[in-house]
Amino acid sequence: MSPHHGFIAAGTATLALATAMFFATFTLVDAILLAPPPFANPAQVVLYGQMPGAAPRRGMSTALYDMVGMPPMLLSRGLAAATTRASASAQGHAALLAVQRVDAGYLPTLGVAPADGVLTFGEDGEDVVVLSWRLWQAWFGGERVAGQAIMVDGRAFPVAGVLPQAFRVFDDVDIFLPLRPVAGGGQGTMANGIAVGRLAPGASASAFGAVVRGIAAAHASALGMPADAVASVGATPIEEAVRGYAAPTLWQFLRASLLVMATACANLANLLLAQGWRRGRETAMRTAFGAPPWRAAMPVACDAAIVGVAGTVAALLLGNLLLGVLRDSLPRYWLPDAGTIRASAHVYVATVGLAVVVTMVAAVVGAWLAGGDRLLREHMGAAGARPHGRVAQRVRGAMVQWQLALATILAAFCAVQFVHASGAWRPPPGMPVEGIALARFHPDAGHFDTVPRIAALANALARDASQRDGASAAGVTTQLPTGPRFVVAFPGIAGAPIEVRLALQTPGVRAAMGLHLLAGRDIDAGDTAGSEPVAVVNEAFIATVQGAGLGTVVEKMSRGLGSRPLRIVGIVANDRAAGDTEATRPAAIVPFAQLPAREFSAYRGLLAYFIVARLGDEAQAVGHDTGASLRRIAPWLVAEPSTMARAWHDAAAGARRDAWQALLLAALATGLATLGFHSALGVQLAARQRDLALAAALGASPWQLCTFGVLRGGAGAVPGIAAGAALVVASPLPWSAPAVATAGAGMLVLCILAALPALHRAAAAEPWRVVREA
Amino acid sequence: MRTPHRPPVIDMRGVGKVFVAGALELPVLTDIHLTVHEGEFVAIAGPSGCGKTTLLSLMGLLDTPTHGHMRFLGEPVVAAGRRQRALLRNAHVGFVFQAFNLVADMSVAANVALPLAFRKGIGRRERDERVAAALASVGMSHRMRHFPGQLSGGQQQRVAVARAIVGEPAVILADEPTGNLDLENGERVMALLGRLNAAGTTLCMVTHDDRFSAAADRIVRLLDGRVVDEATFQERQREAGSGLDERRAMEALL
Incomplete structure (x- = not known):
């Protein structure tokens, strides 16, 4: 050369290289931080409630929401529950979808324009469903859908409308259902909803936040809120809130x-x-013969022009590739939907x-x-x-x-x-991931509204799955080492609360997962609602929780739900959650039947449910119809079949x-x-x-x-x-x-x-x- | 001539040099027979483009002849490798260039020490002593911490002479050493070189200036890449019928 x-x-x-990095970074900044969110007059919309830690997301309990009511500062308000799962089917498709229940004021308060139909849930009218743009495209091909029906948890809902493509508030949601009181108290004790309000002209987010905080302070004892929680109550402009997760990282990227x-x-x-x-x-010769400075600089200018053109063209190609890589890795709670992010003309x-x-x-x-x-x-x-x-x-x-x-x-x-x-992508210790078939499902609140009913369903599914051909062990659990993670608090050795992964399980799950029982016993059929509450814990739990040992009683802590004693009856080997490269987290397993109704009501929307069956090898696991048990016992529910190896692979993808x-x-x-x-x-x-x-x-x-x-x-x-x-x-x-x-x-x-x-x-x-x- | 019977330092037999640029071959030196004896002062003269500088670079082992035989201090050097020629140059050759060629961001002392820095077996103390002695011999001790940009042209060339002699070479090759200097400074530098030659150092100098070549034992005259004349200054003057005795004038300078 x-x-x-x-x-x-x-x-x-x-x-x-440098320009490509700028291109990709600035595209993200432009799409996520600079472009206005898909709400009408977004500056007037606030998110209000309690802010845990430094997270920009504010959680709202129904109790506080009702206490705040409709002060003169607000033109309208709305509430959405935490995103959960539901079995849905339509147009020959069936899947476990992400569902968010929202009240009649939520979408109008945000000021979202529909892509099709309307986005209103009548206060007293029939239950309707609003689809995400992505589901609309995938299931209905983007054709007019208003009035068509979709089955959700065994009930038919007419489609009211479709949200715009860029809509997202924290989570990817497939369908929106109306938020109404249900038997079992779904949103009655909801603590982490999303409350939005549209401010009246002249009102500010900080002033409204002060009003909400004053109400929370006045009713702190009734709400069960300690002083530090009251201090975190307030209101945040919606733009700031939805961009709050992304802003520090993206600005830092841009500076870099x-x-x-x-x-x-x-x-x-x-x-x-x-x-x-x-x-x-x-050059010296040219200068000596009287060439003006610009003539002497011409070769440098020509070199710069060649490099400038070639470098910029290469940068735009490379930048689009880099953007693809970055876009795929965006956290799902960033706004907007990663799929909608494209470099705009002004980015170019x-x-x-x-x-x-x-x-x-x-x-x-x-x-x-x-x-x-x-x-x-x-x-x-x-x-x-x-x-x-x-x-x-x-x-x-x-x-x-x-x-x-x-x-x-x-x-x-x-x-x-x-x-x-x-x-994070190493297999977990003490647990072979091959040869385990999975089926994820979500029991609907309509049929399974109490602890005995959900326990009965779980035990029936476990029994049926374990009797199927090829399964050496089977059970139902609310948590896998691959996630999603659900944690509760226990007192640590130093006295401060520590996070413990909590799983509700039927007998048979430990054997199906291949975890070693080190001491004591498994959860068994004798652990009923009337017997002493028990837990099987892992080695990390014994090492980190105050007073933990085989046969001892430990207190599960819970603000607002009260503490609950659990006797440790067994100790299992540590597993390791995918993505978790620190010391193995403590984990506790409790039987479905012994969960108090109040805790079940608070947890049910946050839990994931899995049928786990141990097969001979991975090929058998792939071919095994684990969802057959669900179809036989609760045919309106949809199962998402998978294997532990695949779940592990997917969980480690991040x-x-x-x-x-x-x-x-x-x-x-x-x-x-x-x-x-x-x-x-x-x-x-x-x-x-x-x-x-x-x-x-x-x-x-x-x-x-x-x-x-x-x-x-x-x-x-x-x-x-x-x-x-x-x-x-x-x-x-x-x-x-x-x-x-x-x-x-x-x-x-x-x-x-x-x-x-x-x-x-x-x-x-x-x-x-x-x-x-x- | 002062040194007809002393051993030869440089001995060239039928040496030629051809520059090749693509398909173009340009013979610069042809069939050069030249012997420089120990302690001799040889001036190389001739019109521009006749091959003086090329001859000097061959004599100083800076370049290799295209054909012919050449010995340096009795050692055949035509087939010598790059490393061997570098060792010979470092140990036995001192250079003085028309443009001084001092390293601008090195002090005077560091410039003078440069040949010693490339030589193995010389400690820091010995090096400093030699540098001090070389600078003293050219009258530049007081400027040893200065940088070349802070010196006049004449001073820079005296530093270059100090650099040439610091390694106690067998031969000093000077390429138009007075070419960038005024008359006064040129004479001072020539006086320095003359003293070195008088002390026994072999000196080969390319020059256009007859006043300075008059001091040489021999003047080798080149024309179109060939040696056309080799004589003392007096012989040339006699042949030319001139009555000037510049040799005497130069000796007065020394």
Whole structure:
């Protein structure tokens, strides 16, 4: 590759990598943070309730919602329950769908325009359903659907309308059902609903928040709210709330991408300077013959134009690929729906504009440093003249070292992230994931509204599943190691509450999952509603919960629901949840039949239900019809068949994506830093060609030429890499010595590879040039 | 001539050099027979483009001949490798260039020390002593911490001479050492080189200036890449019928 081709390739790669990162990041920022949400006058809509921790999402209990009522500050209000699952079928399709129950005021208060039909639930009218745009497309092909029926948990609901494509408030929801009191108290004790209000003209979110907080404070004891919970009650503009999860990360991404652009600009200026110096004599001659400065700068401008065009085109292609990767990995609670995110025209304009600016700045700096006058002094006799002053040289050196430090930091943290994430797809200890068939289902509140009914269903399904051909053990559980995770609080050894995974199970699940029973017994048929409440716990529970041991009684804590004693009757081996790479979390298993009605009412919408059956091998598990038991016992419910191995694979997908993203980010950072190092060496070499020829003439060996021409002058990579490693070690973020060592060694190897062409050229310096080109 | 019976330092037999650029072959030197003896002062003269600098670069082992035989201090060097030629240059050759070729971001002392930095077996103390002695011999001790950009042209060339002698070479090759200097500074540099030659250092110098070549034991005149004349200054003057005795004038300078 000729030096010019090498320059074009390095310059294009530098500009393309940095601009692609900006393009992808700015597309996300534009779509998620800058584009208005699909609500009418979104500035007037607030989310109100209690804010747990620093989460932007506010939870609302029905009790507080009723107490707040309709103050004069509000024009309208609405309430939505937490998203749950329901069995649905229509048009030959059947699936377990994400369902959210919303009251009549919820969608009108948000001010959403329907894609089809209407979005109103009558207060007293018939129950109707509103579809998401995605379900409408998948099941009804996007054709007019208003008035058609859809079966939900065995009941027919006419479709009222379809939501717009971009609609999302925290969760992906397939269908919206009316929120009405149901037998069993569904929303009667709801604590984590979503309350929205449309403010009257002149009212502010903070003023309304103060009103809500005052009401909560006045009724704190009736609501069972401690002082800290009351203090977190308030109101947040809906835009801020729905973007709250995404904003810090995305702004940080954008800042990082601008930093990368600045770095790329410096790299490009270095490359242009090196290129300018390669043709220094020619430029000096033009200047000597009276060429105006712009003529001397023309070659640099042409180089910059070629790199600018090639780099921008490559960046847009690469940026769209990068956007695809990032889009697939967006958390599902970010707004809007990831599928709707596309680069808009102004993203393209901004990206191209920034690429042009970066290229022009680099060209101006490069042209100035490699300017005709400087080259003239250098080439026409003033031996004291240098291509660039000491200050400029030091600034460039510092830039390179900063880049290397930054890349080392990113590489080290990415290595930590990769190790962390890659740990998540290891199979759980003590639990072979192959050969286990699963069927997820969700018992509807209409038929299974009490604990005895749900316990009866679970036990019937467990019995039926265990008697089917090929199943050596089977049972029903509300939690798998792969999630979704449901946690409750127990007192930790230090006294503070700790999170414990809680699963309701029938007998047979432990055997079906292949977990080892270390001591005591399993849950069995004798653990009924009338007997002493019992729990089987894992080793981590014994190690972390206060007073835990075989035969001891521990207290399950619950704010508002009261504590409940449980006797530990068995200890099982630890499993490990997918994505969980920290120490195994404590887990407790309790029988369905012993769950108090009050807890069941609070938990039921949050629980997932699985039939688990142990088969001989994975092939059998794949072919096994685990849902047959459900069809026989509750034919209106839909089962989602799967296997534990597949569930494990799917659950670890996020971790795998995180790992690959970490690698991608590390590759981007190290790639740019390596290119920067390469271009800095190129400049150094171009500026020292005469010195190198002199050193060769004075008898320097090839290695001495490398030391003299390339490594001298602070171009060594070690200081930057060492500084980066030191910053990682000094940072409060999690790091590990192997990750830092790997990142440092990797950077060093890359820098050595980047330096090889320059070292080769330095070592090959021809001594006769000292008399020819002096 | 002062050194007709001393051993040869450089011995060239039928040496030629052809530059190749693509399909174009350009013979620059043809059939050069030249012997430089120890302690001799040889001036190389000729019009521009006649091959003086190329000859000097071959003599200084900066480049290799395309054909012919060449010995340096008795050792055949035509087939010598890059490394071997570098070792020979470092140990036995000192260079003085027209454009001084000082490294701009190195101090005067560091510039002078450069040949020693590339030589094995020389400790820091010895190196510093040699640098100090070399700078003292050219009268530049007081500027050793300065940088080349802070010196005049004449001072820079004196530093270059100090760099050429710091390694105690057998031969100093000077390419138009006065070409970038005014008359006064040119004479000072020539006086320095003359003293070195008088002390026994072999000196080969490319020059256009007859006033300076008059001091040489021999003047090798090149034309179109061939040696067309090899004589003392007096012989040339006699042949030319001139009455000037520039040799005497130069000796007065030394």
